[in-house]
Amino acid sequence: MADVLIPRLAIIGVGLIGGSLSLALKEAGAVGEVVGCGRGKPNLEKALELGVVDRYSRDPLDAVKDADVIFLATPVKTLATVTEELLPACKPGAIITDGGSVKGAVSAAIDPLMPDNVYFVPGHPIAGTEKSGAEAAFPTLYRGKRCILTPTENTNADALALVEKMWQIAGSEVVKMSLEKHDRVLAAISHLPHMVAYSLVNAVGSYDHYEENILEYSAGGFRDFTRIASSDPTMWRDIAETNRDGLLEMMEQFEKFFAELKTDIAEGSGEKLFEFFLRSKQLRDAIL
Protein backbone atom coordinates (compact mmCIF):
# COMPACT_ATOMS: atom_id res chain seq x y z
CA MET A 1 0.00 0.00 0.00
CA ALA A 2 3.04 2.29 0.08
CA ASP A 3 2.46 3.55 -3.46
CA VAL A 4 -1.19 4.43 -3.37
CA LEU A 5 -2.09 8.07 -2.81
CA ILE A 6 -4.70 7.29 -0.13
CA PRO A 7 -4.23 4.00 1.76
CA ARG A 8 -7.60 4.36 3.47
CA LEU A 9 -10.46 6.56 2.29
CA ALA A 10 -13.70 7.09 4.20
CA ILE A 11 -16.73 8.31 2.24
CA ILE A 12 -19.45 9.86 4.39
CA GLY A 13 -22.60 9.80 2.24
CA VAL A 14 -22.23 7.13 -0.45
CA GLY A 15 -24.31 8.61 -3.27
CA LEU A 16 -23.60 9.90 -6.76
CA ILE A 17 -20.89 12.34 -5.59
CA GLY A 18 -19.11 10.26 -2.96
CA GLY A 19 -19.55 6.97 -4.81
CA SER A 20 -18.20 8.31 -8.10
CA LEU A 21 -15.10 9.68 -6.40
CA SER A 22 -14.46 6.25 -4.88
CA LEU A 23 -14.91 4.48 -8.22
CA ALA A 24 -12.63 6.93 -10.05
CA LEU A 25 -9.84 6.52 -7.47
CA LYS A 26 -10.25 2.73 -7.41
CA GLU A 27 -10.05 2.57 -11.19
CA ALA A 28 -6.83 4.61 -11.08
CA GLY A 29 -5.34 2.45 -8.33
CA ALA A 30 -5.05 5.52 -6.13
CA VAL A 31 -6.81 4.14 -3.02
CA GLY A 32 -6.30 1.17 -0.76
CA GLU A 33 -9.46 0.46 1.21
CA VAL A 34 -12.63 2.51 0.85
CA VAL A 35 -14.99 2.56 3.84
CA GLY A 36 -18.52 3.86 3.34
CA CYS A 37 -20.74 5.46 5.92
CA GLY A 38 -24.34 6.66 5.71
CA ARG A 39 -27.78 6.52 7.25
CA GLY A 40 -29.50 4.15 4.84
CA LYS A 41 -28.56 0.50 5.17
CA PRO A 42 -30.04 -0.61 1.81
CA ASN A 43 -27.95 2.03 0.02
CA LEU A 44 -24.78 0.92 1.81
CA GLU A 45 -25.51 -2.73 0.96
CA LYS A 46 -25.96 -1.70 -2.65
CA ALA A 47 -22.67 0.22 -2.57
CA LEU A 48 -20.88 -2.85 -1.24
CA GLU A 49 -22.50 -5.13 -3.83
CA LEU A 50 -21.51 -2.78 -6.68
CA GLY A 51 -17.93 -2.43 -5.42
CA VAL A 52 -18.36 1.29 -4.74
CA VAL A 53 -16.99 0.65 -1.22
CA ASP A 54 -14.94 -2.23 0.21
CA ARG A 55 -16.80 -2.25 3.51
CA TYR A 56 -19.16 -0.02 5.40
CA SER A 57 -20.02 1.02 8.89
CA ARG A 58 -23.09 2.89 10.05
CA ASP A 59 -21.06 4.27 12.94
CA PRO A 60 -19.14 7.37 11.75
CA LEU A 61 -16.52 6.98 14.49
CA ASP A 62 -15.81 3.46 13.29
CA ALA A 63 -15.87 4.43 9.60
CA VAL A 64 -13.19 7.12 9.88
CA LYS A 65 -10.85 5.18 12.17
CA ASP A 66 -7.37 5.06 10.56
CA ALA A 67 -8.64 6.86 7.46
CA ASP A 68 -6.08 9.05 5.68
CA VAL A 69 -8.73 11.04 3.81
CA ILE A 70 -12.35 11.54 4.81
CA PHE A 71 -14.65 12.81 2.06
CA LEU A 72 -17.88 14.44 3.25
CA ALA A 73 -20.69 14.12 0.71
CA THR A 74 -23.69 14.82 2.95
CA PRO A 75 -26.10 17.78 2.54
CA VAL A 76 -24.43 21.16 2.91
CA LYS A 77 -26.13 22.10 6.19
CA THR A 78 -25.01 18.85 7.86
CA LEU A 79 -21.29 19.18 7.08
CA ALA A 80 -20.27 20.94 10.30
CA THR A 81 -22.31 18.61 12.51
CA VAL A 82 -20.89 15.57 10.76
CA THR A 83 -17.37 16.92 11.15
CA GLU A 84 -17.88 17.54 14.86
CA GLU A 85 -19.12 13.99 15.27
CA LEU A 86 -16.19 12.43 13.38
CA LEU A 87 -13.30 14.39 14.79
CA PRO A 88 -12.76 12.35 17.99
CA ALA A 89 -11.96 9.25 15.90
CA CYS A 90 -9.69 10.90 13.32
CA LYS A 91 -6.06 9.86 13.41
CA PRO A 92 -3.38 12.56 13.61
CA GLY A 93 -2.62 13.86 10.10
CA ALA A 94 -6.03 12.86 8.70
CA ILE A 95 -7.47 15.11 6.00
CA ILE A 96 -11.15 15.99 5.87
CA THR A 97 -12.46 17.41 2.59
CA ASP A 98 -15.97 17.98 1.27
CA GLY A 99 -18.06 18.42 -1.87
CA GLY A 100 -20.54 21.01 -0.59
CA SER A 101 -21.93 23.49 -3.13
CA VAL A 102 -21.59 26.47 -0.75
CA LYS A 103 -18.19 27.19 0.72
CA GLY A 104 -18.19 30.36 2.86
CA ALA A 105 -20.73 29.22 5.41
CA VAL A 106 -19.28 25.70 5.51
CA SER A 107 -15.73 26.87 6.19
CA ALA A 108 -16.94 29.37 8.77
CA ALA A 109 -18.67 26.55 10.64
CA ILE A 110 -15.94 23.90 10.31
CA ASP A 111 -12.71 25.90 10.72
CA PRO A 112 -13.23 26.65 14.45
CA LEU A 113 -13.86 22.94 15.15
CA MET A 114 -10.54 21.72 13.74
CA PRO A 115 -7.72 20.58 16.04
CA ASP A 116 -4.08 21.24 15.06
CA ASN A 117 -3.34 17.76 13.77
CA VAL A 118 -6.37 17.13 11.53
CA TYR A 119 -6.73 19.18 8.35
CA PHE A 120 -9.75 20.53 6.53
CA VAL A 121 -9.66 21.31 2.78
CA PRO A 122 -12.90 22.84 1.44
CA GLY A 123 -13.77 21.72 -2.09
CA HIS A 124 -16.54 21.50 -4.64
CA PRO A 125 -16.51 19.28 -7.73
CA ILE A 126 -18.70 20.90 -10.42
CA ALA A 127 -20.38 17.77 -11.65
CA GLY A 128 -23.62 15.90 -11.18
CA THR A 129 -26.55 14.26 -12.87
CA GLU A 130 -30.25 14.09 -12.10
CA LYS A 131 -29.77 10.78 -10.32
CA SER A 132 -28.82 10.02 -6.74
CA GLY A 133 -27.79 7.09 -4.55
CA ALA A 134 -24.86 4.63 -4.73
CA GLU A 135 -26.41 3.02 -7.79
CA ALA A 136 -26.03 6.28 -9.74
CA ALA A 137 -22.25 6.46 -9.13
CA PHE A 138 -19.88 5.94 -12.06
CA PRO A 139 -16.09 6.32 -12.34
CA THR A 140 -16.03 8.98 -15.10
CA LEU A 141 -18.39 11.52 -13.51
CA TYR A 142 -15.54 13.96 -12.81
CA ARG A 143 -13.60 13.46 -16.03
CA GLY A 144 -13.08 16.78 -17.82
CA LYS A 145 -15.04 18.65 -15.13
CA ARG A 146 -13.80 21.45 -12.92
CA CYS A 147 -13.23 20.97 -9.21
CA ILE A 148 -12.95 24.16 -7.18
CA LEU A 149 -10.85 24.17 -4.01
CA THR A 150 -11.16 27.14 -1.68
CA PRO A 151 -8.15 27.12 0.66
CA THR A 152 -7.98 29.77 3.37
CA GLU A 153 -5.06 31.00 5.47
CA ASN A 154 -5.86 28.09 7.80
CA THR A 155 -5.46 25.42 5.15
CA ASN A 156 -2.45 23.09 5.50
CA ALA A 157 -0.37 23.18 2.30
CA ASP A 158 0.41 19.44 2.20
CA ALA A 159 -3.23 18.52 2.79
CA LEU A 160 -4.27 20.90 0.00
CA ALA A 161 -1.72 19.35 -2.37
CA LEU A 162 -3.01 15.85 -1.65
CA VAL A 163 -6.65 16.79 -2.22
CA GLU A 164 -5.68 18.57 -5.44
CA LYS A 165 -3.86 15.44 -6.60
CA MET A 166 -6.89 13.29 -5.66
CA TRP A 167 -9.24 15.31 -7.90
CA GLN A 168 -6.75 15.38 -10.75
CA ILE A 169 -6.53 11.58 -10.60
CA ALA A 170 -10.35 11.49 -10.69
CA GLY A 171 -10.09 13.39 -13.99
CA SER A 172 -10.90 16.93 -12.88
CA GLU A 173 -9.25 20.23 -13.65
CA VAL A 174 -8.59 21.75 -10.23
CA VAL A 175 -9.12 25.51 -9.84
CA LYS A 176 -8.32 27.35 -6.63
CA MET A 177 -10.17 30.48 -5.62
CA SER A 178 -11.36 32.35 -2.53
CA LEU A 179 -14.44 31.18 -0.63
CA GLU A 180 -16.19 34.41 -1.57
CA LYS A 181 -15.44 34.09 -5.27
CA HIS A 182 -16.61 30.46 -5.27
CA ASP A 183 -19.91 31.44 -3.71
CA ARG A 184 -20.42 34.30 -6.22
CA VAL A 185 -19.54 32.11 -9.20
CA LEU A 186 -21.88 29.34 -8.06
CA ALA A 187 -24.61 31.84 -7.25
CA ALA A 188 -24.33 33.08 -10.84
CA ILE A 189 -24.11 29.85 -12.79
CA SER A 190 -26.25 27.58 -10.61
CA HIS A 191 -28.11 29.12 -7.67
CA LEU A 192 -29.55 32.13 -9.56
CA PRO A 193 -30.85 29.98 -12.47
CA HIS A 194 -32.65 27.79 -9.95
CA MET A 195 -34.27 30.81 -8.25
CA VAL A 196 -35.32 32.12 -11.67
CA ALA A 197 -36.83 28.78 -12.70
CA TYR A 198 -38.66 28.33 -9.38
CA SER A 199 -40.07 31.88 -9.65
CA LEU A 200 -41.08 31.42 -13.28
CA VAL A 201 -43.07 28.27 -12.62
CA ASN A 202 -44.77 29.81 -9.59
CA ALA A 203 -45.58 33.01 -11.52
CA VAL A 204 -47.10 31.22 -14.50
CA GLY A 205 -48.80 28.56 -12.40
CA SER A 206 -50.40 31.22 -10.19
CA TYR A 207 -51.72 33.38 -13.04
CA ASP A 208 -55.47 33.16 -12.57
CA HIS A 209 -57.11 35.54 -15.06
CA TYR A 210 -58.64 32.56 -16.90
CA GLU A 211 -60.57 29.62 -15.60
CA GLU A 212 -57.94 27.09 -16.55
CA ASN A 213 -54.32 26.57 -15.55
CA ILE A 214 -52.30 28.12 -18.39
CA LEU A 215 -49.39 25.79 -17.60
CA GLU A 216 -51.49 23.18 -19.43
CA TYR A 217 -50.56 24.96 -22.68
CA SER A 218 -46.84 24.63 -22.11
CA ALA A 219 -44.96 22.72 -24.79
CA GLY A 220 -41.53 21.10 -24.84
CA GLY A 221 -39.62 24.37 -24.69
CA PHE A 222 -41.20 25.49 -21.42
CA ARG A 223 -40.81 22.05 -19.90
CA ASP A 224 -37.11 21.86 -20.79
CA PHE A 225 -36.52 25.38 -19.53
CA THR A 226 -38.16 24.72 -16.18
CA ARG A 227 -36.73 21.23 -15.58
CA ILE A 228 -34.55 22.54 -12.73
CA ALA A 229 -37.69 23.82 -10.94
CA SER A 230 -38.34 20.15 -10.13
CA SER A 231 -35.18 19.98 -8.01
CA ASP A 232 -35.25 18.89 -4.37
CA PRO A 233 -36.82 21.70 -2.25
CA THR A 234 -34.87 20.76 0.89
CA MET A 235 -31.52 20.93 -0.86
CA TRP A 236 -32.35 24.29 -2.40
CA ARG A 237 -33.69 25.71 0.84
CA ASP A 238 -30.31 24.84 2.38
CA ILE A 239 -28.38 26.45 -0.47
CA ALA A 240 -30.54 29.59 -0.39
CA GLU A 241 -29.96 29.85 3.36
CA THR A 242 -26.22 29.19 3.32
CA ASN A 243 -25.30 31.26 0.23
CA ARG A 244 -27.60 34.13 1.18
CA ASP A 245 -25.26 37.03 0.39
CA GLY A 246 -23.89 35.68 -2.89
CA LEU A 247 -27.35 34.78 -4.06
CA LEU A 248 -28.94 38.12 -3.14
CA GLU A 249 -26.17 39.96 -4.99
CA MET A 250 -26.77 37.89 -8.13
CA MET A 251 -30.54 38.22 -7.87
CA GLU A 252 -30.13 42.00 -7.80
CA GLN A 253 -27.82 41.83 -10.79
CA PHE A 254 -30.51 39.83 -12.64
CA GLU A 255 -33.28 42.24 -11.60
CA LYS A 256 -31.29 45.15 -13.02
CA PHE A 257 -31.12 43.55 -16.46
CA PHE A 258 -34.71 42.31 -16.36
CA ALA A 259 -35.88 45.84 -15.50
CA GLU A 260 -33.83 47.29 -18.35
CA LEU A 261 -35.46 44.86 -20.76
CA LYS A 262 -38.92 45.71 -19.42
CA THR A 263 -38.27 49.40 -20.01
CA ASP A 264 -37.12 48.70 -23.58
CA ILE A 265 -40.31 46.72 -24.22
CA ALA A 266 -42.56 49.35 -22.63
CA GLU A 267 -40.91 52.04 -24.76
CA GLY A 268 -41.01 49.90 -27.88
CA SER A 269 -37.29 50.50 -28.46
CA GLY A 270 -36.72 48.01 -31.28
CA GLU A 271 -33.05 48.83 -31.62
CA LYS A 272 -32.32 48.41 -27.90
CA LEU A 273 -34.31 45.16 -27.82
CA PHE A 274 -32.33 43.80 -30.74
CA GLU A 275 -29.05 44.76 -29.06
CA PHE A 276 -30.10 43.18 -25.75
CA PHE A 277 -31.06 39.89 -27.43
CA LEU A 278 -28.00 39.89 -29.67
CA ARG A 279 -25.59 40.51 -26.77
CA SER A 280 -27.17 37.62 -24.89
CA LYS A 281 -26.99 35.32 -27.92
CA GLN A 282 -23.32 36.17 -28.41
CA LEU A 283 -22.49 35.54 -24.74
CA ARG A 284 -24.41 32.26 -24.83
CA ASP A 285 -22.95 31.06 -28.11
CA ALA A 286 -19.42 31.77 -26.81
CA ILE A 287 -19.78 29.14 -24.06
CA LEU A 288 -21.19 26.40 -26.30
Added chain:
Amino acid sequence: MADVLIPRLAIIGVGLIGGSLSLALKEAGAVGEVVGCGRGKPNLEKALELGVVDRYSRDPLDAVKDADVIFLATPVKTLATVTEELLPACKPGAIITDGGSVKGAVSAAIDPLMPDNVYFVPGHPIAGTEKSGAEAAFPTLYRGKRCILTPTENTNADALALVEKMWQIAGSEVVKMSLEKHDRVLAAISHLPHMVAYSLVNAVGSYDHYEENILEYSAGGFRDFTRIASSDPTMWRDIAETNRDGLLEMMEQFEKFFAELKTDIAEGSGEKLFEFFLRSKQLRDAIL
Protein backbone atom coordinates in the same frame (compact mmCIF):
# COMPACT_ATOMS: atom_id res chain seq x y z
CA MET B 1 -59.97 16.90 -56.97
CA ALA B 2 -63.56 17.11 -55.74
CA ASP B 3 -62.84 15.12 -52.56
CA VAL B 4 -59.76 16.89 -51.27
CA LEU B 5 -60.24 19.47 -48.55
CA ILE B 6 -58.04 22.07 -50.26
CA PRO B 7 -57.70 21.73 -54.06
CA ARG B 8 -55.01 24.40 -54.17
CA LEU B 9 -52.88 25.52 -51.20
CA ALA B 10 -50.39 28.39 -51.33
CA ILE B 11 -47.64 28.45 -48.71
CA ILE B 12 -46.00 31.85 -48.24
CA GLY B 13 -42.71 31.14 -46.49
CA VAL B 14 -41.68 27.54 -47.10
CA GLY B 15 -39.74 26.72 -43.93
CA LEU B 16 -40.24 24.38 -41.00
CA ILE B 17 -43.77 25.65 -40.21
CA GLY B 18 -45.19 26.10 -43.72
CA GLY B 19 -43.38 23.10 -45.18
CA SER B 20 -44.47 20.72 -42.43
CA LEU B 21 -48.12 21.74 -42.88
CA SER B 22 -47.83 21.00 -46.59
CA LEU B 23 -46.24 17.59 -45.98
CA ALA B 24 -48.86 16.62 -43.37
CA LEU B 25 -51.75 17.54 -45.69
CA LYS B 26 -50.12 15.81 -48.65
CA GLU B 27 -49.58 12.65 -46.62
CA ALA B 28 -53.28 12.71 -45.64
CA GLY B 29 -54.41 13.31 -49.24
CA ALA B 30 -56.09 16.52 -48.13
CA VAL B 31 -54.53 18.86 -50.70
CA GLY B 32 -54.40 18.97 -54.47
CA GLU B 33 -51.59 21.23 -55.62
CA VAL B 34 -49.27 23.05 -53.21
CA VAL B 35 -47.62 26.21 -54.49
CA GLY B 36 -44.71 27.65 -52.55
CA CYS B 37 -43.62 31.26 -52.41
CA GLY B 38 -40.66 32.87 -50.69
CA ARG B 39 -37.68 35.17 -51.09
CA GLY B 40 -34.85 32.63 -51.30
CA LYS B 41 -34.59 30.70 -54.56
CA PRO B 42 -32.27 27.96 -53.20
CA ASN B 43 -34.77 27.19 -50.42
CA LEU B 44 -37.66 27.00 -52.92
CA GLU B 45 -35.63 24.71 -55.18
CA LYS B 46 -34.91 22.51 -52.18
CA ALA B 47 -38.62 22.47 -51.27
CA LEU B 48 -39.47 21.36 -54.81
CA GLU B 49 -36.78 18.70 -54.83
CA LEU B 50 -37.98 17.30 -51.48
CA GLY B 51 -41.63 17.29 -52.56
CA VAL B 52 -42.57 19.87 -49.92
CA VAL B 53 -44.25 21.89 -52.71
CA ASP B 54 -45.43 20.88 -56.20
CA ARG B 55 -44.27 24.11 -57.80
CA TYR B 56 -43.16 27.51 -56.72
CA SER B 57 -43.30 31.12 -57.78
CA ARG B 58 -41.28 34.00 -56.43
CA ASP B 59 -44.12 36.34 -57.37
CA PRO B 60 -46.72 36.34 -54.57
CA LEU B 61 -49.51 37.44 -56.94
CA ASP B 62 -48.79 34.47 -59.15
CA ALA B 63 -48.41 32.04 -56.22
CA VAL B 64 -51.84 32.75 -54.71
CA LYS B 65 -53.75 32.79 -58.02
CA ASP B 66 -56.67 30.32 -57.78
CA ALA B 67 -55.55 29.20 -54.30
CA ASP B 68 -58.35 28.05 -51.99
CA VAL B 69 -56.24 28.45 -48.86
CA ILE B 70 -53.22 30.68 -48.40
CA PHE B 71 -51.03 29.91 -45.38
CA LEU B 72 -48.80 32.74 -44.21
CA ALA B 73 -45.63 31.51 -42.50
CA THR B 74 -43.48 34.62 -42.71
CA PRO B 75 -42.14 36.61 -39.71
CA VAL B 76 -44.87 38.06 -37.53
CA LYS B 77 -44.19 41.71 -38.39
CA THR B 78 -44.43 41.02 -42.13
CA LEU B 79 -47.85 39.34 -42.06
CA ALA B 80 -49.96 42.45 -42.73
CA THR B 81 -47.66 43.69 -45.51
CA VAL B 82 -47.65 40.29 -47.18
CA THR B 83 -51.45 40.12 -46.94
CA GLU B 84 -51.81 43.56 -48.50
CA GLU B 85 -49.54 42.48 -51.34
CA LEU B 86 -51.42 39.23 -52.01
CA LEU B 87 -55.01 40.38 -51.78
CA PRO B 88 -55.38 41.71 -55.35
CA ALA B 89 -54.72 38.21 -56.75
CA CYS B 90 -56.95 36.25 -54.34
CA LYS B 91 -59.96 34.58 -55.86
CA PRO B 92 -63.39 35.23 -54.29
CA GLY B 93 -63.90 32.85 -51.36
CA ALA B 94 -60.18 32.36 -50.73
CA ILE B 95 -59.13 31.84 -47.12
CA ILE B 96 -55.98 33.40 -45.68
CA THR B 97 -54.68 31.95 -42.42
CA ASP B 98 -51.38 32.34 -40.59
CA GLY B 99 -49.06 30.76 -38.05
CA GLY B 100 -47.83 33.91 -36.29
CA SER B 101 -46.93 33.62 -32.62
CA VAL B 102 -48.64 36.91 -31.68
CA LYS B 103 -52.29 37.32 -32.55
CA GLY B 104 -53.74 40.63 -31.28
CA ALA B 105 -51.42 42.94 -33.22
CA VAL B 106 -51.61 40.73 -36.33
CA SER B 107 -55.41 40.70 -36.42
CA ALA B 108 -55.57 44.43 -35.73
CA ALA B 109 -53.35 45.05 -38.76
CA ILE B 110 -54.93 42.52 -41.15
CA ASP B 111 -58.67 42.81 -40.37
CA PRO B 112 -59.07 46.33 -41.85
CA LEU B 113 -57.39 45.19 -45.10
CA MET B 114 -59.81 42.36 -45.82
CA PRO B 115 -62.44 42.69 -48.59
CA ASP B 116 -65.85 41.06 -48.15
CA ASN B 117 -65.17 37.99 -50.27
CA VAL B 118 -61.76 36.89 -48.94
CA TYR B 119 -61.57 35.54 -45.38
CA PHE B 120 -58.89 35.78 -42.70
CA VAL B 121 -58.60 33.16 -39.93
CA PRO B 122 -55.88 33.94 -37.36
CA GLY B 123 -54.09 30.85 -36.04
CA HIS B 124 -51.01 29.62 -34.24
CA PRO B 125 -49.76 26.03 -34.22
CA ILE B 126 -47.79 25.44 -30.98
CA ALA B 127 -44.97 23.42 -32.47
CA GLY B 128 -41.45 23.92 -33.66
CA THR B 129 -37.89 22.71 -33.47
CA GLU B 130 -34.52 24.46 -33.40
CA LYS B 131 -34.20 24.03 -37.16
CA SER B 132 -35.45 26.17 -40.02
CA GLY B 133 -35.81 26.08 -43.80
CA ALA B 134 -37.66 23.72 -46.14
CA GLU B 135 -35.17 20.97 -45.38
CA ALA B 136 -36.27 20.97 -41.71
CA ALA B 137 -39.95 20.29 -42.59
CA PHE B 138 -41.46 16.93 -41.71
CA PRO B 139 -45.04 15.63 -41.90
CA THR B 140 -45.51 14.76 -38.21
CA LEU B 141 -44.43 18.11 -36.70
CA TYR B 142 -48.01 18.95 -35.66
CA ARG B 143 -49.09 15.52 -34.53
CA GLY B 144 -50.36 15.61 -30.95
CA LYS B 145 -49.63 19.33 -30.68
CA ARG B 146 -52.10 22.11 -29.97
CA CYS B 147 -53.12 24.63 -32.60
CA ILE B 148 -54.78 27.78 -31.28
CA LEU B 149 -57.28 29.61 -33.51
CA THR B 150 -58.38 33.08 -32.44
CA PRO B 151 -61.56 33.93 -34.36
CA THR B 152 -63.06 37.38 -33.87
CA GLU B 153 -66.54 38.70 -34.62
CA ASN B 154 -65.24 39.34 -38.16
CA THR B 155 -64.28 35.72 -38.81
CA ASN B 156 -66.34 33.83 -41.39
CA ALA B 157 -67.75 30.65 -39.82
CA ASP B 158 -67.20 28.40 -42.87
CA ALA B 159 -63.65 29.61 -43.29
CA LEU B 160 -63.00 28.96 -39.61
CA ALA B 161 -64.45 25.44 -39.90
CA LEU B 162 -62.20 24.65 -42.87
CA VAL B 163 -59.04 25.89 -41.15
CA GLU B 164 -59.97 23.91 -38.04
CA LYS B 165 -60.40 20.78 -40.17
CA MET B 166 -57.06 21.44 -41.88
CA TRP B 167 -55.15 21.48 -38.57
CA GLN B 168 -56.99 18.43 -37.31
CA ILE B 169 -55.97 16.54 -40.43
CA ALA B 170 -52.36 17.67 -39.79
CA GLY B 171 -52.67 15.94 -36.41
CA SER B 172 -53.30 18.89 -34.09
CA GLU B 173 -55.79 19.40 -31.32
CA VAL B 174 -57.50 22.68 -32.21
CA VAL B 175 -58.32 25.07 -29.36
CA LYS B 176 -60.23 28.30 -29.90
CA MET B 177 -59.74 31.32 -27.66
CA SER B 178 -59.78 35.10 -27.76
CA LEU B 179 -56.87 37.04 -29.25
CA GLU B 180 -56.17 38.51 -25.84
CA LYS B 181 -56.10 35.14 -24.08
CA HIS B 182 -53.82 33.69 -26.74
CA ASP B 183 -51.35 36.53 -26.29
CA ARG B 184 -51.40 36.15 -22.48
CA VAL B 185 -50.96 32.37 -22.64
CA LEU B 186 -48.08 32.64 -25.11
CA ALA B 187 -46.51 35.46 -23.09
CA ALA B 188 -46.56 33.13 -20.08
CA ILE B 189 -45.34 29.87 -21.56
CA SER B 190 -43.00 31.15 -24.27
CA HIS B 191 -42.29 34.88 -24.41
CA LEU B 192 -41.62 35.38 -20.68
CA PRO B 193 -39.20 32.40 -20.48
CA HIS B 194 -37.25 33.89 -23.38
CA MET B 195 -37.05 37.30 -21.67
CA VAL B 196 -35.90 35.59 -18.46
CA ALA B 197 -33.21 33.58 -20.27
CA TYR B 198 -31.94 36.60 -22.22
CA SER B 199 -31.76 38.64 -18.98
CA LEU B 200 -30.04 35.85 -17.08
CA VAL B 201 -27.27 35.43 -19.64
CA ASN B 202 -26.73 39.19 -19.85
CA ALA B 203 -26.71 39.54 -16.06
CA VAL B 204 -24.18 36.75 -15.49
CA GLY B 205 -22.08 37.66 -18.54
CA SER B 206 -21.86 41.29 -17.41
CA TYR B 207 -20.85 40.55 -13.81
CA ASP B 208 -17.36 42.04 -13.63
CA HIS B 209 -16.20 41.80 -10.02
CA TYR B 210 -13.50 39.35 -11.05
CA GLU B 211 -10.94 39.53 -13.81
CA GLU B 212 -12.38 36.61 -15.73
CA ASN B 213 -15.76 35.94 -17.34
CA ILE B 214 -17.64 33.81 -14.81
CA LEU B 215 -19.71 32.30 -17.64
CA GLU B 216 -16.59 30.20 -18.29
CA TYR B 217 -17.46 28.22 -15.15
CA SER B 218 -20.92 27.26 -16.38
CA ALA B 219 -21.55 23.55 -16.68
CA GLY B 220 -24.20 21.55 -18.54
CA GLY B 221 -27.09 22.71 -16.36
CA PHE B 222 -26.57 26.40 -17.08
CA ARG B 223 -26.03 25.73 -20.77
CA ASP B 224 -29.25 23.72 -21.06
CA PHE B 225 -31.19 26.30 -19.09
CA THR B 226 -30.03 29.19 -21.26
CA ARG B 227 -30.30 27.45 -24.64
CA ILE B 228 -33.25 29.64 -25.63
CA ALA B 229 -31.09 32.75 -25.10
CA SER B 230 -29.41 31.76 -28.37
CA SER B 231 -32.66 32.33 -30.29
CA ASP B 232 -32.87 34.70 -33.24
CA PRO B 233 -32.69 38.34 -31.96
CA THR B 234 -34.76 39.70 -34.87
CA MET B 235 -37.62 37.29 -34.29
CA TRP B 236 -37.68 38.04 -30.57
CA ARG B 237 -37.46 41.79 -31.08
CA ASP B 238 -40.58 41.46 -33.27
CA ILE B 239 -42.41 39.37 -30.67
CA ALA B 240 -41.45 41.74 -27.83
CA GLU B 241 -42.73 44.66 -29.91
CA THR B 242 -45.99 43.06 -31.05
CA ASN B 243 -46.97 41.35 -27.78
CA ARG B 244 -45.95 44.33 -25.64
CA ASP B 245 -48.96 44.38 -23.28
CA GLY B 246 -49.22 40.63 -22.70
CA LEU B 247 -45.49 40.38 -22.13
CA LEU B 248 -45.29 43.33 -19.72
CA GLU B 249 -48.14 41.88 -17.67
CA MET B 250 -46.36 38.52 -17.39
CA MET B 251 -43.00 40.14 -16.64
CA GLU B 252 -44.64 41.97 -13.74
CA GLN B 253 -46.20 38.73 -12.54
CA PHE B 254 -42.73 37.14 -12.60
CA GLU B 255 -41.15 40.11 -10.78
CA LYS B 256 -43.69 39.79 -7.99
CA PHE B 257 -42.73 36.16 -7.31
CA PHE B 258 -39.01 36.80 -7.73
CA ALA B 259 -39.24 39.67 -5.22
CA GLU B 260 -41.11 37.44 -2.76
CA LEU B 261 -38.37 34.84 -3.04
CA LYS B 262 -35.68 37.48 -2.54
CA THR B 263 -37.40 38.65 0.64
CA ASP B 264 -37.61 35.08 1.94
CA ILE B 265 -33.88 34.60 1.28
CA ALA B 266 -32.95 37.95 2.86
CA GLU B 267 -34.99 37.09 5.95
CA GLY B 268 -33.64 33.53 6.07
CA SER B 269 -37.20 32.14 6.23
CA GLY B 270 -36.40 28.46 5.77
CA GLU B 271 -40.03 27.40 5.99
CA LYS B 272 -41.21 29.91 3.37
CA LEU B 273 -38.31 28.98 1.08
CA PHE B 274 -39.18 25.31 1.34
CA GLU B 275 -42.84 26.06 0.56
CA PHE B 276 -41.92 28.24 -2.41
CA PHE B 277 -39.66 25.56 -3.91
CA LEU B 278 -42.10 22.75 -3.15
CA ARG B 279 -45.05 24.59 -4.76
CA SER B 280 -42.96 25.14 -7.86
CA LYS B 281 -41.83 21.51 -7.97
CA GLN B 282 -45.45 20.34 -7.66
CA LEU B 283 -46.64 22.67 -10.42
CA ARG B 284 -43.76 21.59 -12.65
CA ASP B 285 -44.15 17.88 -11.97
CA ALA B 286 -47.88 18.11 -12.76
CA ILE B 287 -47.17 19.09 -16.39
CA LEU B 288 -44.59 16.38 -17.03
